[in-house]
Amino acid sequence: MPPAVLSPPSTPANVDFGTEYSARCSRLGGYSFAINETVQFGGCLGDELRVPREQVMSETALSKKVVYAALLGNLLVAVTKFVASAFTGSSSMLSEAVHSVVDTANEALLLYGYFRSARKPDETHPLGYGRELYFWSFIVALLLFAVGAGVSVYEGVLHILAPKPIAYVNVNYAVLALSAIFEGASWWVALKRFGKVKGRRGYWEAVRDSKDPPSFMVLFEDTAALIGIAIAALGNFAAETWQIPAFDGAASILIGTVLGFAAAVLARENKALLIGERASAELTASILTLATDDGSIDGANNAFAVHLAPEEVIVALSLEFADELKTTEIEAAVIRLEERIRAKHPQVISVFVKPQTRKTFEKMRAERFGNRQGG
Secondary structure (H helix, E strand, O other): OOOOOOOOOOOOOEEEEOOOEEEEOOOOOOOOOOOOOOOOOOOOOOHHHOOOHHHHOHHHHHHHHHHHHHHHHHHHHHHHHHHHHHHHOOHHHHHHHHHHHHHHHHHHHHHHHHHHHOOOOOOOOOOOOOOHHHHHHHHHHHHHHHHHHHHHHHHHHHHHHOOOOOOOHHHHHHHHHHHHHHHHHHHHHHHHHHHHHHOOOOHHHHHHHOOOHHHHHHHHHHHHHHHHHHHHHHHHHHHHHOOOOHHHHHHHHHHHHHHHHHHHHHHHHHHHHHHOOEOOHHHHHHHHHHHHOOOOEEEEEEEEEEEEEOOEEEEEEEEEEOOOOOHHHHHHHHHHHHHHHHHHOOOEEEEEEEEOOHHHHHHHHHHHHOOOOOO
């Protein structure tokens, strides 16, 4: 039997399974199901599939505030750095200015990603557009590497090959001090926000576990910016003190190296989210517990929970129902379970259920994963 195709909400789906099995979409988002291994339970399309946004968007709203703060700070910094670079001829200052422009563009792209990911599902994208945020976050990482790091290294090499003394070095120091204030304010806002998210975990562990890229990307970018400001100041000081302009070019190359490292880390984390990263083990365990607590379900074989966006998760469950249940009773059990899952975990926007015995589940898992641990 081919996989069932769910209809848009204007025409609720009747999923036909021959002469005996049929299920209709419920007001809760509904489901489709089959008794073989090719068709799975699934939520009907439409607004009723979506969780009320006010329940799950508070964390995202906080992340947006961090991005807005970073956008304003980087814009102010970029203007001051370009003025100083034109006035003094400093290569490291020009690198810092380019870095700030890239950061400003990056924050704008992150906000654009938030806007695009909030669109409702349609027939072309039945699970919504949540992953657009991950796509644009990945583009931000690429820009930081290609433009920010690339231009900085290029300018540094040029300045080493054709060194020029820095004019009015005190202007650079003043601008770097102002930049440190602007970037520091943005960094502090991002640090406080991420500190709330990470809880008792370490910072690196929290980054690896995070499903909201802007929450840590702004912190990474601002940290790289503050390190870059310090390097630029040291490069200016060394070039002026020892009258060796090449130190300024070397500082620019070091700034590019810092940006390249930050971009590589961000690209790696965003790639994992873009191709589909599982939800937390705690969420999966909680959903399995909810399933096994239902008297109509003899066993919960496994659960797949994957993030589509920071606050959007889809869940696929392999469940064994009591043999004596009729189709209407299975339908009622699924609706009941869906209610309980969404009540406890409002970020779950769709639930897919596959009725299987434990034996069938283990056989299919072995065929797919072999000796590897799989779900």
